Amino acid sequence: MQSLWSPSTDLAPARPGIEDRLAEMITIPTVSAHRETSGLGVFEEFLELLARQYPLIHQHLEVERIGELGVVFTWPTAGPSAAAPVVLMAHFDVVPTTGQEEEWTYPPFEGRIVDGVVWGRGALDDKGSLVTLLDAVENLLAEGWAPGREVLLCLGGDEEVHGRAARAIAETLKERGVRPSFVLDEGGAITTLPFPGLSGWFAMIGLAEKGVMAVRLSTTGAGGHASAPSGLTAVGRIARAVARLNHNPFRLRMPRTVRQLFARLADHAEQPYAGIYRAAASAPAVTSRLLPLLGADGEVMVRTSLAATMISGGSAPNVLPSDASAMLNLRVNVGESCDQVITKLRTVIDDAEVSIEIVEADEPTPEAAVDVAAWQQLTDAVAAAYPGVATLPYLTTAATDGRHWHRFTPNVYRFSPLAMDAEQRASIHAANERVSVDALVRGERFYRALLLGL
Numbered sequence: 001m002q003s004l005w006s007p008s009t010d011l012a013p014a015r016p017g018i019e020d021r022l023a024e025m026i027t028i029p030t031v032s033a034h035r036e037t038s039g040l041g042v043f044e045e046f047l048e049l050l051a052r053q054y055p056l057i058h059q060h061l062e063v064e065r066i067g068e069l070g071v072v073f074t075w076p077t078a079g080p081s082a083a084a085p086v087v088l089m090a091h092f093d094v095v096p097t098t099g100q101e102e103e104w105t106y107p108p109f110e111g112r113i114v115d116g117v118v119w120g121r122g123a124l125d126d127k128g129s130l131v132t133l134l135d136a137v138e139n140l141l142a143e144g145w146a147p148g149r150e151v152l153l154c155l156g157g158d159e160e161v162h163g164r165a166a167r168a169i170a171e172t173l174k175e176r177g178v179r180p181s182f183v184l185d186e187g188g189a190i191t192t193l194p195f196p197g198l199s200g201w202f203a204m205i206g207l208a209e210k211g212v213m214a215v216r217l218s219t220t221g222a223g224g225h226a227s228a229p230s231g232l233t234a235v236g237r238i239a240r241a242v243a244r245l246n247h248n249p250f251r252l253r254m255p256r257t258v259r260q261l262f263a264r265l266a267d268h269a270e271q272p273y274a275g276i277y278r279a280a281a282s283a284p285a286v287t288s289r290l291l292p293l294l295g296a297d298g299e300v301m302v303r304t305s306l307a308a309t310m311i312s313g314g315s316a317p318n319v320l321p322s323d324a325s326a327m328l329n330l331r332v333n334v335g336e337s338c339d340q341v342i343t344k345l346r347t348v349i350d351d352a353e354v355s356i357e358i359v360e361a362d363e364p365t366p367e368a369a370v371d372v373a374a375w376q377q378l379t380d381a382v383a384a385a386y387p388g389v390a391t392l393p394y395l396t397t398a399a400t401d402g403r404h405w406h407r408f409t410p411n412v413y414r415f416s417p418l419a420m421d422a423e424q425r426a427s428i429h430a431a432n433e434r435v436s437v438d439a440l441v442r443g444e445r446f447y448r449a450l451l452l453g454l
């Protein structure tokens with residue numbers, strides 16, 4: 001893959017071999033979904049690899065294990081400092097490749113480097129970010145540099161399953177009185193945009209993330225022989241509840257972040273789109289009605305989404321079911337609450353025989369600010385690593401570990417400093433996940449510039 005950006009000259013060249021370090025990280029299959037069966041061995045092996053790859057970090061930073069899979073590196077300041085610390089996060093677990101093996105061009109855990117591209121599970125999510133972060137810190141340590149404020153590197157080993165490590169880290173540090181000036185985690189990238197009138201690459205930094213809920217609908221029936229049904233069976237009742245929900249989508253509402261995105265898109269789009277984006281930003285009620293017309297990508301930014309993911313019930317073809325249930329997966333819009341979702345479900349289903357049980361509920365996060373020093377520092381670091389690339393705010397629609405901080409720290413940003421096109425974005429959690437060596441080199445520059453600019 002060829003570099004699309006001219007090299008930045010204001011940062012000195014870094015330690016070579018970042019792609020080899022990532023490739024080696026990929027060879028250790030830290031699949032958190034398999035932890036129950038595989039044990040902690042691969043995770044320990046991975047942390048031992050980090051100790052070998054980053055000797056200066058392990059020498060100069062304080063290392064602490066929190067819970068089974070949380071690691072915090074504390075980088076002390078050069079002298080006394082009253083400035084609030086900064087938290088930089090990444091996770092070292094990956095999702096499985098089960099069922100995709102045939103689709104991979106190169107085996108997912110070999111860490112193959114071909115024509116300037118590193119292939120393998122975790123290349124983008126999230127070992128790619130991790131390697132750029134740790135390389136940046138190691139390089140600064142090699143130069144003898146120390147930060148003017150405390151820097152905490154918080155790594156989790158179970159983000160892809162439940163993020164307990166990140167939650168434990170956030171809670172532990174909170175109890176110790178740590179109040180970061182900002183937190184940076186994965187969730188955005190350097191990428192192309194699906195909106196018309198815009199060409200080139202943009203740094204998309206997530207300011208907020210939607211909530212996640214898993215809800216079980218269930219009901220019971222009288223049972224009996226299927227030749228004599230009376231009214232709806234349990235299966236019919238659950239099917240009707242799901243159908244009602246599908247026909248009554250959640251209300252449209254544009255979060256502040258999406259409005260800020262459109263306002264800034266206007267500055268970069270060609271006409272007539274620039275005018276359209278400007279109008280979109282100033283008329284959120286109209287825009288939130290138009291966005292779903294762009295497809296699922298547009299709709300998820302302005303609405304709580306609902307997907308029925310599992311359904312079960314009954315025991316035999318000719319027996320009336322004595323019970324039935326369905327699982328719903330909901331992504332709660334920023335600005336709304338899990339309580340509101342449950343109220344809406346109850347109203348729409350409108351059936352006292354269907355019980356609604358919350359299996360999991362994580363509220364949507366608040367929205368981070370763009371008129372603060374942290375945003376400017378992020379924007380400047382993007383410019384140092386990817387000259388000419390504009391930074392835009394956006395809404396992260398998938399869950400990240402960053403949410404565990406957002407409950408008590410307003411400024412949580414979600415961004416991996418890696419360039420990825422639409423095809424690469426689609427490879428996250430799928431086959432042929434890969435990152436260009438150029439993106440890794442620039443990602444390291446991003447973190448180095450960010451740290452130097454604090």
Ligand SMILES: [Zn+2]
Pocket residue numbers: 091125126159186
């Ligand atoms: Zn991830």
